Amino acid sequence: MNGVARVARSAGWRGAGSGRARGAVSLEREARAALWSVGVALLLAVAAPAAAQTVAIVGARVHPVSGPPLDGATVLIRDGKIAALGRDVIVPPDAQRIDATGKVVTPGFLDSATELGVVEIGLAPGTVDASTEDDRITAAFTVADALNPQSTLIPVTRVEGITRAVVLPAPGASLIAGRGVLVELGSDRATEMIQKNPVGMFAVLGEAGAEKAGGARGAALLRLREALEDARDFAANRRSFEAGQRREYAMSRLDLEAMAPVIRGELPLALSVDRASDILAALRLAQDYGLELILLGAAEAWRVAGEIARAGVPVVINPFSNIPGFDNLGATLENAARLEAAGVLVAFATFDAHNSRKLKQGAGIAVAYGMPWEAGLRSVTLTAARIWGIADRYGSLEPGKDADVVIWSGDPFELLTRVEHVFIRGREVPPDTRQRELFLRYRDLRSLPGARP
């Protein structure tokens, strides 16, 4: 397979999100849209000090997200959890004390759709594990087995205040891409890194889905319905299937198994879809089958915000998206603000791996384009946690929740704000990244080995 074709294939989410078929070669952008990898020996192990720390962050403006901001408050972290929060918290003598006067404290951010940990270098085949062309396991396919906690992308991302991510598969052979996983970005073991697996079943509709189903949107919906019908039939007639007495299914046995929690409404179906008419079709599908639906991309969601709100369906959007295409003629930077105003649950995602760290810029853009600041913060913390079903553990600074805590030099969305400390489940993340090492190596050209060019 030539490089261009491969990239075009693995560019799935971006393609789906923007409806852009670049044809032969917009090489740079296709390459960037591809994500992924394994197998690169990491210079920097993900150093996560194992010892449970007790840390008291004092004096900051704290945004618990679950409640109004507190000035001059203390956040106490113990055994990986938020132990206490407020103005009258007594700092234990054994606690590491961080004076954060004048700083801002928030929960760590969650990127609601990324390929972190399954992509190392987009255009290096063998370092990309985000999708499969094996059509026997398109729904059963899961990214969890390939997660690489030593990916160089992870430290680069988490030092920017992003502590959790939904890692999703890219569509390969089928419009059903497979199962994603929710990870935290501070462990050096994949098993520890995984917070929820699977976190959702991912599929594409719209132009991208139509392409995978023979060129028509109707065919894509039919495929999905067929998959759901088969899964339902399989679940109700397992014994006769095993005895070889059932009709032939459109999906493999592994796929049917994987779809079972989706038809039970236990595992969300996350559909990538942009056009307003496709969004409505997705809502109808979800209603027909009693699915837990999440809309991904959803560039034109604002045009049908009322319907989405009434259906109680959450939306994960790319806040940078405003380039019109035939799937998203109504793309606008005000999408998030308009959805929020209509009462829709909104979370943000980068749909990228290397640039997952741009999540906070994206949230800032949504705020600059009309979303209330507090809502912007919620979209990358508590709302995302609710959508993905981990709000009991993460998403706000409340006693008992995991201590994903970031200390910022100022407004987290501001481009000149620095991240000063990042804690993931109570452990402070070291500042080292491969990029930082490269900077330090090249800081003084005269000190390089073989300094003469």
Added chain:
Amino acid sequence: MKGRIASWPLGLAALLGCASAGSEPATGPAPQAAAAEAEAFASTYQPLPSQPTLIRNATILTAAGPPLQHASLLMQEGKIVAVGLEVAAPQGVVVVDATGKWVTPGIIDNHSHLGVYPAPGTQALSDGNEATDPNTAQVWAEHSVWPQDPQFPLARAGGVTSMQVLPGSANLFGGRGVVLKNVPSRTVQGLKFPGAPHTLKMACGENPKRVYGSRNRFPSTRMGNVAGYRAAWIKAREYREKWERWGKSSRRDPEKEPARDLQLETLAGVLDGKILIQNHCYRADEMAIMMDIAREFGYRIAAFHHAVEAYKVRDLLAAQGICASMWADWWGFKIEAYDGIMQNIPLVHEAGGCAIVHSDSEEGIQRLNQEAAKAMRAAQEMGMDVDREDAIQWITLNPARSIGIDRWTGSLEAGKMADVVIWSGDPFSIYGRAEQVFIDGALVYDRADPRRRPRTDFQVGLVPEVVP
């Protein structure tokens, strides 16, 4: 018209000098279409009607000196007349009270594909890469540009007043780029920046070798790439000499006039110093090799684009006066981008080089100010002394310099084109938005006034009225 090389207007040769640092702003009139009449597809750009305008009480980043507080800027007849703390308001001038607002030069993107990869991104409109031969120096990006690309007004809303549109990076020689003013126009000629030199896109590394190697064609390796560049320059030399001989011959026998070759004409134009090389190149070692090739054949590289490893050879770039166009944070999407660091731009700047933030993106071009801010933050985080007066140059004066238009635009100085942006606040803040954009003194974008947010033909009737 035969003998094009020989008869190339002298005006263009003079322009090359403009690509050097610190050239004086032109005090005379900007070159108009007349100066380029002899040129094919000549610019027909005309400044839009404008009113004399005084912007008062703003924080002004001039890109030519320290920031000015509570300062004024006067535009008249498309030109900047005065910038400073005390600027007198002539009779009848439109006064804009910019208290609390910031003013910068118009943003310039020296690496864009607007118009050649327009929206909607369908195959039928995808015209940016003539990926059919390693050398397509004969194609011109301007012949692909669709002036009705709705991405132009989106960029305008981001304060972009000029841009270089390049053909793609599949080829060793991708073709000629074009410099545009970001105004509404029915024709590409109406967008062409008057007097801007032609440019030639070259590409190093992974792209050309992948595109042709995957078809089992030459080149499939980096050494193949280099052999391809050198072979082409050898031919270009011969072609140029042939024309020179003919031009010098006492009896110009029409029978013996050399045949024009569009591909070689472009390359010969580079050797003549009339066409500026814009070289897509990521890796440090490859940039050094490209510098050697330029030395071997006697041409100059105006800028390396993408230049993800520019920081590793920033001393070489600075010594040779070659600009580096970089992203603030894109990295890792291919192996040659794996060593990307966020201090790349400030490190090149600190070394005395010509550092540029470019977009190569229809999304990124809308917020080059934010991209510059991220690079500034990364520098400050590492203790580097970089501030707004540096960062503004990365998106205004330096890109202007890299494409040979810095004597007319890129900074706020008397005599330059009145390409000016009024921002709602600090342009390096996520919340700072372009409120008014002036091109040659004409208000071409006003966030508060829908009539000053022109829509393209494509948007009419199809795209609902939405805010960028």
